Structures are given as structure tokens and as C-alpha cells.
Amino acid sequence: MGYEPRFRLLPWKRAYRTVAEGEAAMLFTFTKNPEREKDFFFTDALAEIEVIFFKRKADKITWETFDELKNYRIGYVDGYNYGSSFMEAIREKKFSRPDMLGASEMADYQQFLKLSGKRIDLAVCVKSEGLHLIRNNAPAFDDLDYIDKPVGPARGFFCGFSRKWPDAKSLRDRFDKEYGKFKAEGKKAAIFDKYGISASAAPC
Structure with a gap:
């Protein structure tokens, strides 16, 4: 241009x-x-982006509806648009233990630190971004993987x-x-x- x-x-x-x-x-x-x-x-x-839940490999967590995740500590970043389904679940307080992190250029990395350190159970993240973080922060995040089910379209x-x-x-x-x-x-x-x-x- x-x-x-x-x-x-x-x-x-x-x-x-x-x-x-x-x-x-x-x-x-x-x-x-x-x-x-x-x-x-x-x-x-x-x-295109696909938003999913990342978890620890040792935790056998699966889900079909957000109601099944009610008692897990769910990490997400303030101000991010995760899609209408997840945002509505947050507004309706479907998660009894939400864990909101302030937005910053390192927010997703900080989320993964909390996940690996067992301070949250699930971290919501764009799939490609989460996989990038795992690949580029080995071996720190070698204990992490994801649930292959998007939180929305x-x-x-x-x-x-x-x-x-x-x-x-x-x-x-x-x-x-x-x-x-x-x-x-x-x-x-x-x-x-x-x-x-x-x-x-x-x-x-």
C-alpha cells in the first residue's frame, strides 16, 4: 500500500x-x-481461530456442556472475546470457580504457568496460540495438553x-x-x- x-x-x-x-x-x-x-x-x-480448553495431561477431563465444568477452576483473560457461547456462560455464572486474569501481552503465557502450577484446572485459549506456547516453552509446559472440543464455532x-x-x-x-x-x-x-x-x- x-x-x-x-x-x-x-x-x-x-x-x-x-x-x-x-x-x-x-x-x-x-x-x-x-x-x-x-x-x-x-x-x-x-x-480462522478455534478456542478450546487446555489442561494438564494427568487430568482426564472431558465435557459436553459447560454445566459439567461447574466445579473446575476456569482460567480466562479479561477483555478477550472467546465467542458468544463461552461469554454467555461467564455472564450466567455457570462456572462456580472462574479465575480471571488481567489482559497483558503475556496473559496467555501467565495462564499456562497457572495451569502447570495447578492454580487453575482449565485455561481457555486459541488452539494455535496454546500449542505455540507449549512448543516454545519446553520443558516447562510439557505436562500440558488440550481437550479437542471447541468452546464455540x-x-x-x-x-x-x-x-x-x-x-x-x-x-x-x-x-x-x-x-x-x-x-x-x-x-x-x-x-x-x-x-x-x-x-x-x-x-x-
């Missing part, structure tokens, strides 16, 4: 607020919902342009056009292949 971007890594809530208020042009990557669409023009989906991961940024909608449209070319030329697939990520999984 002819720009030299400047990136800032911020805790989630501050990053959201910074872009929503028009102090930066774009926020990435995150899921879309009606509330967020009031603040952003969303791009085409960059990838797979959802898209997007970039969002601030509605308060000048010509934001035009920028979004140009981004989508260039991103379409990027995919058509095989560049996205090459990046996913390089990092061993399936086409239906979001990069961490």
Missing part, C-alpha cells in the same frame, strides 16, 4: 482504546462482534481500522484489495507453511 508501518505492542485493553480513539490507524488481530464494529471498519478475515481473525482515523474506510478497502493479491500470489500460504500452521488456524 506504500506505507512504512510503525508497530506498538500494548496490553490488550490499552491497544483497543488507543486505536478506537483514533490515536493509531489499525488494530490487529482480533475477532469481530457488533460492539467492536461500532469502533472499527474490519478487514477480510486473515485466518470457529471464527475469523481480522484487522480493524479505527472509525476515527482519517479515510479509514478507504484504507480498509485498499487493504482488502492488496491482501487479496497477497493470498492469490501464495504469500500467505508460504508464511503459514513456514511456521507449521494449518490454513484454518490463526497465527499467534
